Amino acid sequence: MSSSMLNNLPEDVLMDIFARLPVKSLLQFKCVCKSWCNLIKDPIFITKHVNQSALSNNGYLAVTRQGSTFGGNCSISLISYETFREVIRITIPSKEYGKAPFTIVGSCNGILCLNVSEIGDTNFLFNPATSEFKELPKPNYPIHELKEDTISDFIGLGFGYEPESNDYKLVRISYSKRLENQFYSGVDVYSLSTNSWRRKNRLVLGTVLVNSFSKAFINGALHWRGVTLKRGDVRCHIISFDLPYKIDLAKEEWWPFVRNGSLAMVIRSKTHEEHHYIFNIWVMNEYGVKKSWTKQLTVGPLFVLKLVECGMNEELLFATHSTMYLYDLQRIKPPHDDILEADIIGNNFVPWVEVVNHIESLVTIEGTKVYAKRVRKNSWFGKYFIFFQLFFGLVVMVAYVVILPKLIHFLYPTNVSE
Amino acid sequence: MKFCTVKQYFDDENNNNVTNGIATTVIPLPNKHLKIKANNKEMEQYEQELLRNVMPQELTKLILAANYLNFKEALDFFCRTVANAIQNKSVDYVRKFFGLESDFEPGEEEKLCKEFAWSFEGVDED
Numbered sequence: 001m002s003s004s005m006l007n008n009l010p011e012d013v014l015m016d017i018f019a020r021l022p023v024k025s026l027l028q029f030k031c032v033c034k035s036w037c038n039l040i041k042d043p044i045f046i047t048k049h050v051n052q053s054a055l056s057n058n059g060y061l062a063v064t065r066q067g068s069t070f071g072g073n074c075s076i077s078l079i080s081y082e083t084f085r086e087v088i089r090i091t092i093p094s095k096e097y098g099k100a101p102f103t104i105v106g107s108c109n110g111i112l113c114l115n116v117s118e119i120g121d122t123n124f125l126f127n128p129a130t131s132e133f134k135e136l137p138k139p140n141y142p143i144h145e146l147k148e149d150t151i152s153d154f155i156g157l158g159f160g161y162e163p164e165s166n167d168y169k170l171v172r173i174s175y176s177k178r179l180e181n182q183f184y185s186g187v188d189v190y191s192l193s194t195n196s197w198r199r200k201n202r203l204v205l206g207t208v209l210v211n212s213f214s215k216a217f218i219n220g221a222l223h224w225r226g227v228t229l230k231r232g233d234v235r236c237h238i239i240s241f242d243l244p245y246k247i248d249l250a251k252e253e254w255w256p257f258v259r260n261g262s263l264a265m266v267i268r269s270k271t272h273e274e275h276h277y278i279f280n281i282w283v284m285n286e287y288g289v290k291k292s293w294t295k296q297l298t299v300g301p302l303f304v305l306k307l308v309e310c311g312m313n314e315e316l317l318f319a320t321h322s323t324m325y326l327y328d329l330q331r332i333k334p335p336h337d338d339i340l341e342a343d344i345i346g347n348n349f350v351p352w353v354e355v356v357n358h359i360e361s362l363v364t365i366e367g368t369k370v371y372a373k374r375v376r377k378n379s380w381f382g383k384y385f386i387f388f389q390l391f392f393g394l395v396v397m398v399a400y401v402v403i404l405p406k407l408i409h410f411l412y413p414t415n416v417s418e
Numbered sequence: 419m420k421f422c423t424v425k426q427y428f429d430d431e432n433n434n435n436v437t438n439g440i441a442t443t444v445i446p447l448p449n450k451h452l453k454i455k456a457n458n459k460e461m462e463q464y465e466q467e468l469l470r471n472v473m474p475q476e477l478t479k480l481i482l483a484a485n486y487l488n489f490k491e492a493l494d495f496f497c498r499t500v501a502n503a504i505q506n507k508s509v510d511y512v513r514k515f516f517g518l519e520s521d522f523e524p525g526e527e528e529k530l531c532k533e534f535a536w537s538f539e540g541v542d543e544d
Binding site: 008009010013016017018020021022023024025027028029030031032033034036037130131369374376 | 478481482485493494497498500501504505506507508509512513516518519520521522527530531533534536537538539540541
């Protein structure tokens with residue numbers, strides 16, 4: 001019997017092994033032999049790998065960072081769920097738009113959807129693992145002409161994946177009209193498989209509030225925060241579901257997102273302390289059932305501006321203008337009222353930082369292969385940086401106290417009396 | 419039940435897929451599983467001990483046995499072990515591990531390596 005039969009492993013067993021490997025290893029192992037290369041490129045395997053990744057804890061948080069002070073391109077930070085430290089920084093490979101402030105619309109199956117324009121017509125798809133970058137065509141549908149520059153306040157974008165057709169979709173909602181005392185919005189949908197936009201015939205009830213990206217892609221539907229009119233009164237509304245109660249817009253801000261597999265919503269209320277807010281998290285326990293909205297927890301008052309995302313393990317991510325905090329509910333016991341208990345994930349993000357949950361995948365978007373500069377952040381250094389700083393400080397202090405007098409003595413010997 | 423194929427195996431005497439040695443390793447696994455089902459750590463330790471001195475060649479036989487017996491948990495465990503063993507290792511290491519040789523044309527392999535040069539950084543020492 002031959003000594004090693006590993007090279008005779010059946011293909012589905014090999015796929016099982018490969019599906020557990022990170023993208024980095026898979027890209028290398030393409031070079032092992034032809035059959036491995038073909039297996040790794042196989043779309044069936046790529047889908048299996050994506051599904052496996054979704055189950056494991058190998059995810060990341062993707063955040064955009066400002067370009068350097070010398071006018072460099074924007075970059076995307078990938079923050080690992082294992083250490084909550086930045087592990088990779090990838091520069092956005094766009095000559096034309098690279099310096100503009102990019103925002104992440106969403107991430108599906110390892111593909112990031114990026115946006116640079118306020119009216120949602122300049123968008124990109126980017127798979128940082130395979131370095132495929134694709135500028136999407138502009139939707140040639142008119143946007144309602146609202147007064148001045150307010151139109152961007154009523155435009156929402158959302159990125160999602162449709163498993164039935166294996167297609168990636170970008171949806172743009174924009175205010176369309178007010179009819180019979182009710183707001184309506186138009187919906188434009190971009191499909192990757194046709195690489196084109198289509199405007200839906202039917203209008204959607206309500207209008208999106210303040211240029212939002214859909215943070216909530218669940219049950220095959222995208223959700224935005226919006227408003228409708230009811231008997232002349234402005235009511236808050238998750239576009240297509242009603243909220244549990246009327247929110248007083250003067251005091252409270254709110255966003256829908258996904259928490260632990262359910263549609264959820266966070267309502268931010270002001271407190272008497274400036275810049276301190278209380279966050280109430282509500283969860284729709286039964287999707288589509290209005291009565292199933294339940295208040296799950298209250299966090300605050302905290303000195304932050306907004307809740308940006310719910311982590312894969314139910315951590316809460318808060319942000320100020322450019323700093324991001326990780327609030328681990330399993331570690332921090334109530335009362336939840338001190339942001340200093342949270343970990344700082346980093347700063348120097350773009351203002352109003354947008355964060356998404358992201359995995360690495362080999363999914364192809366048929367974009368152009370670009371050179372995207374990818375820098376591994378040495379987390380070892382980061383962890384011990386504080387000690388380096390302390391050590392350096394100590395050295396400086398010792399030098400000041402011990403060496404300086406000796407130096408003076410040496411330079412000015414006449415000071416010393418014999 | 420898990421072992422419909424086991425009966426078939428015992429009936430089929432000319433079976434080269436599963437040797438006796440393997441049968442004694444793989445088959446007791448579900449019983450052990452049930453005994454210490456609640457305690458994952460113990461199971462992990464048991465499995466680690468089991469594989470401590472197993473060479474890649476033996477591992478192949480175990481995998482094929484588990485695959486033939488349709489034993490999902492064991493197959494899951496073995497695949498996980500192999501994946502952990504080769505993760506972030508160099509291409510040469512993996513070739514040795516699996517007993518494979520490169521069958522690329524002279525320029526092809528280089529081209530592939532260049533495409534994703536970043537993935538070759540920070541690879542574990544062999």
